[in-house]
Amino acid sequence: AACKPAAQQPAPAAAPEPFPVPPAAAGYPFPPAPYGSSYQPSQGSDDDWDDDWDDSSTVADEPGALGSSYPDYEAAGGGAAGRYRLSTRSELSLGSRGGGHPAGHPHPPGGGGAKSSATVSRNLNRFSTFVKSGGEAFVLGEASGFVKDGDKLCVVLGPRGPEWQENPYPFQCSIEDPTKQTKFKGMKSYIAYKLVPSHTGQQVHRRYKHFDWLYGRLAEKFPVISVPHLPEKQATGRFEEDFISKRRKGLAWWMDHMCSHPVLAQCDAFQHFLTCPSTDEKAWKQGKRKAEKDEMVGANFFLTISVPTGPGAGLDLQEVESQVDGFKAFTKKMDESALQLNHTANEFARKQVTGFKKEYQKVGHSFKCLSQAFELDQQAFSAGLNQAIAFTAEAYDAIGDLFADQPRQDLDPVMDLLALYQGHLANFPDIIHVQKGALTKVKESKRHVEEGKMELQKAEGIQERCNIISFATLAEINHFHKIRVRDFKSQMQHFLQQQILFFQKVTQKLEEALHKYDSV
Secondary structure, three states, rough: OOOOOHHHHHHHHOOOOOOOOOOOOOOOOOOOOOOOOOOOOOOOOOHHOOOOOOOOOOOOOOOOOOOOOOOOOOOOOOOOEEEEEEEOOOOOOHOOOOOOOOOOHHHOOOOOOOOOOOOOOOOOOHHHHHOOOOOOHHHHOOOOOEEEEOOOOEEEOOOOOOEEOOOOOOOOOEEEEEEEEOOOOOOOOEEEEEEEOOOOOOOOEEEHHHHHHHHHHHHHHHHOOOOOOOOOOOOOOOHHHHHHHHHHHHHHHHHHHHHHHOOOEEEEHHHHHHHHOOOOOOHHHHHHHHHOOOOOOOHHHHHEEEEEOOOOOOHHHHHHHHHHHHHHHHHHHHHHHHHHHHHHHHHHHHHHHHHHHHHHHHHHHHHHHHHHHHHHOOOOHHHHHHHHHHHHHHHHHHHHHHHHHHHHOHHHHHHHHHHHHHHHHHHHHHHHHHHHHHHHHHHHHHHHHHHHOHHHHHHHHHHHHHHHHHHHHHHHHHHHHHHHHHHHHHHHHHHHHHHHHHHHHHEEEEEEHHHOOOOO
């Protein structure tokens, strides 16, 4: 059966435009982002994280709109979706998974039939990503579970190779108006962000800890997808205007990458996060618990991936290995160059805010002193010159201020984008590790077949399951490149446009000063 998109209520929307760069915040000097860091579970006092999640204020209140009601939104993958049973037994050809097996005829995990004299060994390191993600259990044929139609993740063959099937109902979601709210009669405070998804048009309010919960669920559920990292937490100064503005920008970039990903955008937990009314505590808890009880995680997650079948749809083992190795080298080089650019931009911004401003204003002060000296001459014909030089002094003082304000217009947005991609680059080693682990099992099974220790059918089952992981990995790599080109094109255009505007302002100030001398 062909992959069907999860049921959605809204009509199709136009494909999202490249994400508009949000206005940058101040906050120099910028600390260089810690490249290569991985996600850490939340801790500390930010947003009252120590509170019991299920207290009466877990969902951010609507400012001035308590008790307002919203029409129910039917989340993706509703209960009407059909269910079918999948098993990764060696006898089952995953190539024909579309037909599935009728419910009520479950297959137990593991293989039946004649026993082979050799099996593919398990990894000795039980803490490796390949093992913890469930990839090993899936490849070895130990996964078995029900898959709803709405849970199916489809990989299709596009012009650049395997790709995630596009979301038929693309949407965007703005993050606006961060507001400080209180609970427990003002004893505790938090910041609520207004979210407005384009596919519903209904605003909801969420706190940072709700974003944090969602990130944790998605990172656990999708081992072969790069879930964008959230802006870092901060225990102190989290109500300061600059920090709130900077976090909102980070969340806006995060939201854009979530909405742009064909799989993440349609995930039930994400749709619940976007659409559950802020005032409906019961519905929020139900959706949250449903996400936390999701059975399609670990080894079972890989059962949900549907890949191309038929002539010409197979993957060449060596070609896949070569592509993944090439991408691994690419991410390493990108990480190094992004770190260098971040450091350079950070240093340049610091110089503009402090050094350049100071130097230009020193020049302005010197011109002012000269004009004050000239004013001691009381002759009328020198008054025009004195005024022109004084105006020049003011122009240089203003240019100093322009330099100090400029990084928030151009360099800061570049660093915000680099921080987002830092998170993606930190995700890919684990994604590649899962795929590499699967390839190793295939090579081992082939060796057993050549030595006559394993049945060909069992080895083919391992290879088919490895192919599923490879298809998903290549699809994710393709999505990363596609979104990277979109983002960096948009950001570089914005950067150069802002630079041009900046130097036009400087030129205007100098031209105004020059014209003052025409009447001298």
